[in-house]
Amino acid sequence: MTSALPLTDNIYFAPLLPWQNELWSQLTKRVLMPQQSLPHALLAAGMQGMGKRAFVWRLVAWLLCREREHNPLGACGICESCQWLRSGTHPSLQVLPLISMPVSAEHADAKQAATNSAKDKKSAKAANNAALKIKVDDIRALQPFIYQGGQGMRICVLDYAEQMTVAAANALLKTLEEPQAQVHLFLISDTPAQLLPTIKSRVQQLALQTIEPAVLVDYVTHALGSTVNREAVGTAAIEQLIQLANGAPLAAVALAQAPWYSKRTLWLTTWQALRSGKRSSIAASDYWQTQLSISEFIQLSELMLVDMRRVCLGLDALQKDINLPVSLHSHQPTERALEVFINGLQEIKAALQQNVQEKFAYDKLMQELAYL
Numbered sequence: 184m185t186s187a188l189p190l191t192d193n194i195y196f197a198p199l200l201p202w203q204n205e206l207w208s209q210l211t212k213r214v215l216m217p218q219q220s221l222p223h224a225l226l227a228a229g230m231q232g233m234g235k236r237a238f239v240w241r242l243v244a245w246l247l248c249r250e251r252e253h254n255p256l257g258a259c260g261i262c263e264s265c266q267w268l269r270s271g272t273h274p275s276l277q278v279l280p281l282i283s284m285p286v287s288a289e290h291a292d293a294k295q296a297a298t299n300s301a302k303d304k305k306s307a308k309a310a311n312n313a314a315l316k317i318k319v320d321d322i323r324a325l326q327p328f329i330y331q332g333g334q335g336m337r338i339c340v341l342d343y344a345e346q347m348t349v350a351a352a353n354a355l356l357k358t359l360e361e362p363q364a365q366v367h368l369f370l371i372s373d374t375p376a377q378l379l380p381t382i383k384s385r386v387q388q389l390a391l392q393t394i395e396p397a398v399l400v401d402y403v404t405h406a407l408g409s410t411v412n413r414e415a416v417g418t419a420a421i422e423q424l425i426q427l428a429n430g431a432p433l434a435a436v437a438l439a440q441a442p443w444y445s446k447r448t449l450w451l452t453t454w455q456a457l458r459s460g461k462r463s464s465i466a467a468s469d470y471w472q473t474q475l476s477i478s479e480f481i482q483l484s485e486l487m488l489v490d491m492r493r494v495c496l497g498l499d500a501l502q503k504d505i506n507l508p509v510s511l512h513s514h515q516p517t518e519r520a521l522e523v524f525i526n527g528l529q530e531i532k533a534a535l536q537q538n539v540q541e542k543f544a545y546d547k548l549m550q551e552l553a554y555l
Contacts, residue, residue, distance in 0.1 A: 195244035223362035228375035232434025283342035345377035
């Protein structure tokens with residue numbers, strides 16, 4: 184589950200997320216004080232949905248803003264620097280991989296159209312996966328920008344830093360070990376455990392992962408307008424969303440807005456009908472193809488399997504609103520059966536990367552669900 188904030192140029196000037204106020208105040212005051220500055224290299228790390236990218240891009244915009252001393256709460260959005268950011272042509276900003284550069288909605292549409300015009304889905308997916316890789320030549324290409332000197336503040340943002348090859352990470356170490364005046368590096372990572380220890384030891388991590396429970400509930404409630412799928416929800420439903428999203432507020436909002444979240448009970452009904460032979464796998468496949476894409480159905484299935492496994496192990500279900508224990512009362516899948524089905528899901532996801540037709544994947548998935 185990903186962040187609910189789109190990566191457009193609006194992210195530079197978006198309102199500060201409530202749980203980031205204190206850190207923002209600390210960093211901006213440090214920059215504005217005489218003889219003070221930010222650390223040479225900062226790491227924004229942690230699970231998706233915590234708002235770390237929103238914070239980094241907002242801070243980048245403010246640091247480069249010509250009017251930052253008069254606007255401590257964020258970039259002005261008007262000055263020449265802010266206009267350069269909007270156009271994606273700021274001379275003092277370098278971003279790796281390039282696909283992570285926040286762009287205008289028009290630019291994003293054009294980029295999506297280009298992706299869609301690829302020969303087929305397989306080549307488009309391969310291109311996107313390759314675009315996230317940071318290679319040693321990419322790091323070397325940054326060197327003139329970093330070491331040019333006398334050009335004022337310069338910022339490098341390395342998104343998906345865990346995607347760096349080992350050679351790229353080793354090349355980056357030299358830059359981290361030889362800080363240049365007015366050059367700041369921001370590393371962003373969803374899985375910091377994959378970063379080389381030598382990299383992590385040379386950067387200062389931003390404290391973006393701790394959010395007070397009350398702040399979490401309040402944010403998700405207001406972001407959803409107190410409704411999920413047009414139905415009013417109470418605190419219990421909001422807290423369930425937060426728990427399912429592992430405490431990531433933006434991920435909780437995205438989960439509630441996912442087209443499959445309201446179909447969890449229907450998934451259980453389908454499973455029971457398939458298992459008992461009251462419905463054929465082909466009929467179930469044909470129906471679900473009209474409801475969700477195969478990738479959405481897989482996301483739904485993965486969530487349901489997590490809770491099914493919990494109940495089968497004697498633990499409480501995370502989803503309190505669909506009464507999963509009652510559904511499992513007459514039949515509980517064995518651990519082996521759950522494992523086989525989970526492996527089947529992974530195989531189908533891999534097959535979809537190879538451009539297998541969704542109908543074929545759906546048919547196979549329903550056949551396997553009938554034996555769960």
